[in-house]
Amino acid sequence: MARQKLYFEDVKEGDELPSFTVENLTRTDFVKYAGASGDFNPIHHDQTFAEASGNPTVFAMGMLNAGILSRLITDYVGVAHLRKYRVRFATRVWPGDSVTCKGKVTKKMVENGEHIIEGEVVALNQKGEVAIQGSFRAALPARA
Amino acid sequence: MGGTMADKNDIGKVGKPITMRIEAGKIREFAKAIKDPNPVYYDENVAKAELGGVMPPPTFLMTLAHWDDGEGRPQVKMDLRRVLHGEQEFEYLGPIYAGDVLTAVTRVTDVYEKTGSRGGTMTFVVMETEFTNQKGEKVAVSRSTTIETGQVVAR
Numbered sequence: 001m002a003r004q005k006l007y008f009e010d011v012k013e014g015d016e017l018p019s020f021t022v023e024n025l026t027r028t029d030f031v032k033y034a035g036a037s038g039d040f041n042p043i044h045h046d047q048t049f050a051e052a053s054g055n056p057t058v059f060a061m062g063m064l065n066a067g068i069l070s071r072l073i074t075d076y077v078g079v080a081h082l083r084k085y086r087v088r089f090a091t092r093v094w095p096g097d098s099v100t101c102k103g104k105v106t107k108k109m110v111e112n113g114e115h116i117i118e119g120e121v122v123a124l125n126q127k128g129e130v131a132i133q134g135s136f137r138a139a140l141p142a143r144a
Numbered sequence: 145m146g147g148t149m150a151d152k153n154d155i156g157k158v159g160k161p162i163t164m165r166i167e168a169g170k171i172r173e174f175a176k177a178i179k180d181p182n183p184v185y186y187d188e189n190v191a192k193a194e195l196g197g198v199m200p201p202p203t204f205l206m207t208l209a210h211w212d213d214g215e216g217r218p219q220v221k222m223d224l225r226r227v228l229h230g231e232q233e234f235e236y237l238g239p240i241y242a243g244d245v246l247t248a249v250t251r252v253t254d255v256y257e258k259t260g261s262r263g264g265t266m267t268f269v270v271m272e273t274e275f276t277n278q279k280g281e282k283v284a285v286s287r288s289t290t291i292e293t294g295q296v297v298a299r
Contacts, residue, residue, distance in 0.1 A: 022179050029177075036170075036177035038210025041224060053225040062229040063206050067178030070202040079184065080195050085202045086233040 006077055008108070008115035008142040017076045017103040017119065022068050025060055027095050033064040060093040065132050069123045072101040077117070077138040084137035090130045098126045103136075114139045149292055150220045150255050150269045157218035159250040164211045168198045168242040175201055198242035202234060205275060205286055208248040218252045220269060222292050230268065231289040238283040245278040253287075264294030 030044050039061050042049035050058045066087045073082060093099060103121035110116070116139055123132040168188065175185035180201060183190040191198040209216065240246065254270040268291055275284040 029179075033177040036174040037207050039206070040210070043224065063203055063232065064178065066232060067174075067180075067201065067203045071178065071180040071182070074180070074182065074202060078194075079182075079199050079201065080239060082202055082236055084233070084235050086231070088231045089229055 006081075006140060008117070008140040009144070011105055011108060011117050011140070013105055013108050015105045017072050017105075017121070019100060019102040020072070021098055021100040023098045025064075025093060025095065025097055025099065027058060030058060030060055030064065030095075033061055033067070037061070037063065039063065057095060059095075060097075062087075062089040062132070065089075065093050065099060065123055066134070068099055069101050069121055069132055069134060072103050072121055073119075073136045073138070076103075077136075077140060081138045081140055082136065083116075083139050085134065086136070087132050087134040089132055091125060093125060093131050099131060100124045100126075103134075115142045116140075150222060150252075150267050152255050154218070154220045154252045154255050154269070157220065157252045159218045160212070160215040162208055162212050162216035162248045164208050164246055164248070166200060166204075166240060166242050166244045166246060170207065171198055171200045171204060171242055174204050174207065178203070196239075196241070200240055200242075202236070203232075205234060205248075205273075205284055206232075208246065208275070209250075209273070209288075216248060216250055218250060218271065220252060220255075222269070222290065226293045228291045228293065229288070230291040231287075233287040235285045236283070237285065238277070238281050240275075240277070240283050244283075246275050246283070248273050248275050260293065266294065267292040 034040050043053055044058050044061050101123050103119050105117050105119045107118040118137045121134040125131050172186055184194055250271050250273040253272045256268050258266050260266045271288045273286045277283050
């Protein structure tokens with residue numbers, strides 16, 4: 001896992017972020033995230049409650065999916081360079097689903113002496129449906 | 145449905161400040177849960193060399209929302225069975241390291257209604273949280289949009 005430092009000069013508008021897929025999310029994954037985040041809304045781990053709420057079963061916390069998607073950005077820009085991360089939740093992610101994370105750089109600019117890039121990211125399930133749509137902004141180091 | 149849903153009167157409501165020490169062990173647990181294998185979250189030496197210390201993943205700040213027993217959340221009545229997380233946004237204004245003590249204050253900044261595609265009114269509640277570190281520096285702001293549907297959510 002040698003990670004190279006990304007410089008502003010290395011980025012072009014339209015560049016794609018290296019995509020990846022997290023296969024087969026399980027109920028155990030939801031429970032792990034519940035413990036790590038403290039989000040114990042029963043709709044994500046309690047079958048009885050999920051059914052009473054009109055769901056066939058429990059489903060992933062949106063923020064678990066947003067966390068998985070955040071790695072796409074931090075692997076690319078480095079966690080220290082992130083300035084903004086925004087997500088909109090679309091389709092829910094169910095046990096057994098896979099999540100593919102993709103993104104691209106949409107804008108590059110110098111603002112108040114900072115070397116800024118902006119981009120769009122998306123998390124798709126195995127059917128290609130959008131689970132999350134997101135965007136980010138980062139301030140990168142520059143060679144010059 | 146009277147009294148069980150959020151309305152405009154909730155705008156401006158503020159929750160109790162929540163204070164949390166950012167711990168390396170909690171960061172590691174969180175990184176594992178989001179399936180991020182980046183060694184900066186697991187190996188303090190790598191983190192020090194690359195970042196100057198262990199930093200949390202971008203969405204780690206959500207843990208502050210669940211750190212207390214709910215007092216940090218402004219008192220807005222919502223039915224958990226009808227609530228969806230619509231949007232979430234984070235702005236990172238300064239570095240956060242393990243060892244920092246963050247205080248989060250959450251306020252309701254907007255409440256509005258929309259008619260859903262299948263009829264019924266959806267109520268949108270926007271809450272903004274400011275995160276301040278032990279030196280009094282504002283290091284992050286998060287904005288969360290929660291949607292309360294007119295009936296129990298079914299798909």
